[in-house]
Amino acid sequence: MVQRRTKLNLGNSNIISVNSKVVRSVNRAMILNLIRERQPISRIKISRISGLNKSTVSSIVSDLLNEELIYEKMKEDQNIGRNPLDLYLRLGKYFVGAVNIDSATTRFAIADIDGSLISKSSVPTESSNPEGFVEFCMDNLLGLCEKSSIKNLEAIGVSITGIVDSKNHIVSFAPNIGWENVNIGAIIRKKCPEISNVSVGNDAKSSALAELWFGKHDLNLSNFVFLSIGPGIGSGIVVENRLLEGEYNASGEFGHTTLFEEGNKCVCGNLGCWEAYASERATVARYISKVNNNSGKSVDVIMQDIIELALNKDKVALETLQETGRYLGIGISNIIKSIDPHAIIMGGKIIQVWDVIYPEIIEIVQKRAFSGNAKNINILPTSLKVRPRLLGAATMAIKTIFDDYKITA
Amino acid sequence: MVQRRTKLNLGNSNIISVNSKVVRSVNRAMILNLIRERQPISRIKISRISGLNKSTVSSIVSDLLNEELIYEKMKEDQNIGRNPLDLYLRLGKYFVGAVNIDSATTRFAIADIDGSLISKSSVPTESSNPEGFVEFCMDNLLGLCEKSSIKNLEAIGVSITGIVDSKNHIVSFAPNIGWENVNIGAIIRKKCPEISNVSVGNDAKSSALAELWFGKHDLNLSNFVFLSIGPGIGSGIVVENRLLEGEYNASGEFGHTTLFEEGNKCVCGNLGCWEAYASERATVARYISKVNNNSGKSVDVIMQDIIELALNKDKVALETLQETGRYLGIGISNIIKSIDPHAIIMGGKIIQVWDVIYPEIIEIVQKRAFSGNAKNINILPTSLKVRPRLLGAATMAIKTIFDDYKITA
DNA sequence: ATATGGTTGGTTGTTTTAACCAACTAACTG
């Protein structure tokens, strides 16, 4: 992969100068991404779409063929003239490793460059010794490789709950597992020096990335917010196809915005956070208090129980989830007004009862939306078929293969 | 100025291919901006900062000298070796026009490329006939030019209250002046066909741009939110030196996020919007209700009156503004958690009583900030000495002279 | 005072890279 020139951030402009190598790298990345997104696609179509001369396209495509990142195949049923040579991503050649470290479970996967997961495994998260656990994770990942007869990994991506300094591969603050300033990048580089591309990111942000790269919606998503509804609420904000990281890597903490002055106590210590109303934790608490009030005896349930009950038309469960839907709607309205995204994509167990929550969400949002365009907002469950946070880890790794400099106007 | 290649937005990547002209244009823009931000600066320093070879820098600088965008001057007091030739922006050569259309007043200015305003004027806003009024504005602007013996304008920038489609130069929705889908760009192009660069933008967003380009803070601002506190509350979000526009050009409508369920009625029709508590309108209403309760007789004041009273230590005015400060703090806390900016920059009449409101704001924010880093947030009054909205219009225009493609990693 | 080496800033002529261009070949249809 191409070596990058030093990037100097000076005042109001990110200064990156351009030389011929950067030019090639930008155009190569652009063509490779076009093939990824539009396959099958011919050289001539790439030329017309990109504006690059067809001989330039041929030259870059020839490089990509040599690198075995793509392959070509004659198209048969053309109407007139010579048939184009369709280009496709080549699978089965380059692989990446994905790790998702969650408070309870850590999951592993090997993924191909199209985001398909080749093999998976998981272990309980052992957070007391960060360095040892990350090394243990790498052993697990390499074990998966061996099992699948994969000799080496192009890149590794790690997604994790908490605030992550992705630029420096450091987990700054992960209260759920008690980690602070853990340099995951350094640990991995030490353990696996042969793997040059390591990415580390927040789980909700990486889920957003997975949705951006591998989501299947009718929309052309480039501006959206991915909402990860779990015990808490996390999010990833995507603006013009890029993740908004935040100055201190803490963007998208909508879960801790105050919606109710003097409201319910949140795990963060403040009162009235959105999370204290719309998260799984809040939903479960509300359900329990309802049942306890009704029956007098205490119950012990988890989110999945409430969902199953609702799917079986249990009245209290349905009522509880509808309330959660309304609370979700309130917070989502504020997100829409803040960011003005094209869509809100939701992930988490709760999307199993989409039919229950969606009408509540959209009613609130429509009522509160104040501009004509904002009423067009799309609120959708994630289209991903595998766990977004794990695919997100894979996506961060895959991104290092496809991405390079980008040029913007 | 350099002609741009067609930009095709396709799925998840903005496709811009690169050829040698784009390369030159990127490097030229980078050097020109370096001179703008760091002047005086020598060729050799530019070379070292940018990574470009010094011969390349010399070549581009020679172009800029020919275009008379910059000038050079020998530096005298060097320690050792040949003295560098310091490069400076050349003023008095290229000018831009700025128009700020507000609900009551429309202001005009001619600005030099360093953002200094050469001459100014204003008229009452006449909103009933948009096309006629915009043409009238152009006549005013050209009149200012004549008065200052300026032959032509390089660019024109128009900032306006409301939702603006900056890409297409259309005012989509401006309820304050009753405009809807007014194609300002087309009107200006028709009226002044010789002016090729026209920019149109929301007033708060353009204020943010002005702060980004011409603000004087100790901070290196590249991620921040500009809050414009007027009768309502507008904002401009800057992420990595770029304005966040929003899918429907409606980002940053924090003023209409709900902070109080079932709270005060807002002009937008909803209940409990931030704006209904922290804006000038809300402040004035709160002050009036306090005074009426105390004295029994009704009063009629405007925001500036309350500010003057507070500056003269009037107790009720101070109390009212302190309350506004606390409400501001609540909303700002939510912005910080949503966007995670490096700073919040505030504009509007209320910053005249910064000493009154700041302690209230920061107390609330510190209490609610939940992550270590977020506690470092900078909340500051605007550093701009002229009206941000007018300078913002000028900045949009100036930006067209300096900006071109940018390369990001 | 003046020559000289050391140092920094800037220019010039050549080389290299990669995109562009125009003419060509390839492969297909009717």
Added chain:
DNA sequence: CAGTTAGTTGGTTAAAACAACCAACCATAT
């Protein structure tokens, strides 16, 4: 075999990199 579309080849051009050079200054030795 003409017409059409896809892709390649060889030469051209633009621009950055490179290396050698010139310019201008200082300190110091003579």
